[in-house]
Amino acid sequence: MDIFIQQLVNGITLGGMYALIALGYTLVYGILLMINFAHAEMFMVGAYVGLFSLKFFSDPEWGAATLGLEGMQQFFTGSIFGLIIMFAIVFIFSGIVTGLLGMLIERVAYRPLRNAPRLAPLISAIGVSIFLQNAVLLWVDSRAIAFPNVFPVVNFGYGINSLKIFIVVTSIILLIGLDTLVSKTKMGKAMRATSQDRGAAQLMGININKVIAATFFIGPALGAVAGIFHGMYYGAVIFNMGFFPGIKAFTAAVLGGIGNLRGAMLGGFMLGIIESMTAGFISTGYKDVVAFAILIIVLIFRPGGLLGESVVEKV
Amino acid sequence: MLKIKHLSTSYGKIHAVRDISFEVNEGEIVTLIGANGAGKSTTLQTISGLLKPRAGTILYKDEDIAGMPANKVAARHVVQVPEGRRIFGRMTVKENLEMGAYLRKDSAGIKEDIAHVFELFPRLEERIAQKGGTLSGGEQQMLAMARGLMGRPELLMLDEPSMGLAPVVVETIFEVIQKLRDQGITILLVEQNASLALSIANRGYVMETGEISLSGTGRELLANEDVQKAYLGH
Numbered sequence: 245m246d247i248f249i250q251q252l253v254n255g256i257t258l259g260g261m262y263a264l265i266a267l268g269y270t271l272v273y274g275i276l277l278m279i280n281f282a283h284a285e286m287f288m289v290g291a292y293v294g295l296f297s298l299k300f301f302s303d304p305e306w307g308a309a310t311l312g313l314e315g316m317q318q319f320f321t322g323s324i325f326g327l328i329i330m331f332a333i334v335f336i337f338s339g340i341v342t343g344l345l346g347m348l349i350e351r352v353a354y355r356p357l358r359n360a361p362r363l364a365p366l367i368s369a370i371g372v373s374i375f376l377q378n379a380v381l382l383w384v385d386s387r388a389i390a391f392p393n394v395f396p397v398v399n400f401g402y403g404i405n406s407l408k409i410f411i412v413v414t415s416i417i418l419l420i421g422l423d424t425l426v427s428k429t430k431m432g433k434a435m436r437a438t439s440q441d442r443g444a445a446q447l448m449g450i451n452i453n454k455v456i457a458a459t460f461f462i463g464p465a466l467g468a469v470a471g472i473f474h475g476m477y478y479g480a481v482i483f484n485m486g487f488f489p490g491i492k493a494f495t496a497a498v499l500g501g502i503g504n505l506r507g508a509m510l511g512g513f514m515l516g517i518i519e520s521m522t523a524g525f526i527s528t529g530y531k532d533v534v535a536f537a538i539l540i541i542v543l544i545f546r547p548g549g550l551l552g553e554s555v556v557e558k559v
Numbered sequence: 560m561l562k563i564k565h566l567s568t569s570y571g572k573i574h575a576v577r578d579i580s581f582e583v584n585e586g587e588i589v590t591l592i593g594a595n596g597a598g599k600s601t602t603l604q605t606i607s608g609l610l611k612p613r614a615g616t617i618l619y620k621d622e623d624i625a626g627m628p629a630n631k632v633a634a635r636h637v638v639q640v641p642e643g644r645r646i647f648g649r650m651t652v653k654e655n656l657e658m659g660a661y662l663r664k665d666s667a668g669i670k671e672d673i674a675h676v677f678e679l680f681p682r683l684e685e686r687i688a689q690k691g692g693t694l695s696g697g698e699q700q701m702l703a704m705a706r707g708l709m710g711r712p713e714l715l716m717l718d719e720p721s722m723g724l725a726p727v728v729v730e731t732i733f734e735v736i737q738k739l740r741d742q743g744i745t746i747l748l749v750e751q752n753a754s755l756a757l758s759i760a761n762r763g764y765v766m767e768t769g770e771i772s773l774s775g776t777g778r779e780l781l782a783n784e785d786v787q788k789a790y791l792g793h
Contacts, residue, residue: 433650433657434661436647436649436650437658437661440647440648440649440650441645441647443609443641443645444641444646445658446608446609446628446630446633447633447638447639447641448630448633448661448662448710449633449634449661449710450630450661451630
């Protein structure tokens with residue numbers, strides 16, 4: 245029973261990260277019918293931006309302190325209140341930087357290919373992914389960098405600790421926030437309309453370039469948050485850290501029904517829990533085998549994914 | 560109100576519309592009739608900005624809107640109800656109508672207009688919370704028109720509104736089209752059902768392989784022998 249609860253907690257934590265990344269895949273797919281293979285790198289870049297901004301605010305030998313701002317660092321690391329503000333700044337800053345990078349990539353690498361055959365933007369995305377990985381490898385570091393250990397980890401037993409709670413709660417808040425944004429706000433409705441019929445959306449007066457740019461901001465921003473979680477959880481970042489979480493999150497998006505937001509969330513949590521359970525009760529070596537076997541089975545019986553709608557026939 | 564001069568549009572190497580000129584005056588119903596593939600829909604899509612013209616000008620209220628992106632054309636209250644309805648299938652009837660009012664900020668006016676389109680199409684009110692994709696073809700056409708009206712069109716362009724619909728529904732739709740003209744909305748109507756379109760139109764143009772071959776008042780064209788042979792099945 246202990247192991248079950250422990251693995252459930254681990255699974256939900258991991259699932260929250262997968263869900264956040266999966267949303268980026270599913271949002272872009274929903275609107276452009278394109279798999280953004282560079283999305284895993286948004287997660288990676290987000291983690292790096294988070295790491296360096298966290299260092300800047302908290303590492304006495306690095307960043308702010310060397311600029312004579314020791315007082316600020318002391319404020320941020322000295323109390324719970326300071327920590328909350330610091331993490332809020334780090335997450336928001338990293339989200340914005342990564343979101344802007346996402347928009348830039350769309351503008352430079354995808355928009356010129358919007359009316360090209362579907363394979364072209366896909367290849368372009370792979371190119372962006374390789375470019376970003378190598379840019380970080382060359383300009384930052386080829387080795388793993390330790391993530392600043394400033395989050396106060398308190399254990400509550402059963403493998404539950406304050407970091408996991410923080411990750412799960414923040415993920416859920418963001419997921420609910422995005423769901424509300426898409427279903428309630430004008431921008432969200434424009435996104436849904438664009439994903440259902442781009443031409444008709446334009447006829448309504450929707451500027452689809454803006455909608456697509458917003459999509460490419462939101463997805464990477466959420467991916468960046470997941471990247472920081474990942475860095476905090478595993479304690480390090482490295483230039484190719486996006487690969488596995490990226491593939492897993494893509495799987496989660498497909499499992500839930502690509503293009504469907506709630507599907508991506510469900511798929512993310514399911515995949516995280518299945519993986520952790522397999523690792524806990526069968527063997528760590530089998531966790532990916534089981535996760536992907538389930539994906540294959542689901543796709544055989546429900547090709548559209550769990551929440552994906554069967555393809556509506558257009559008359 | 561709308562003056563098209565020497566307009567050409569092509570898909571790749573296919574010249575779908577070749578050097579056409581026509582005009583629509585305020586308060587008129589003008590119809591473009593012609594066979595499948597004559598370039599009627601292409602013409603509408605070029606005006607609404609979904610397609611870019613290769614050459615020519617589209618003067619709307621003395622402003623050249625040729626090549627302007629569709630969202631900016633829509634902002635000028637030039638509204639196209641597209642062929643095949645193209646409603647948002649995964650949105651409710653209400654949400655579809657709200658999308659039609661996307662550019663407007665006057666929520667009171669939007670409410671009023673929703674009530675107004677429900678008066679025109681009472682069936683839609685019964686289906687208000689239903690997803691667009693679950694409506695029948697006729698209801699979808701009504702929704703597409705209602706959605707278009709939510710943008711407060713000054714020029715309403717209807718692309719094949721009778722396509723695939725039962726005669727009773729077609730009758731309702733054409734009654735509404737005439738009502739809309741009486742309310743002061745200028746209408747550019749593309750139809751394959753030429754006799755029906757000409758019977759309500761002030762003027763009409765016949766398109767053939769991308770060019771305008773004939774023009775006249777609705778009555779003249781209905782009486783024209785060539786039109787009768789080619790499009791009215793006489």
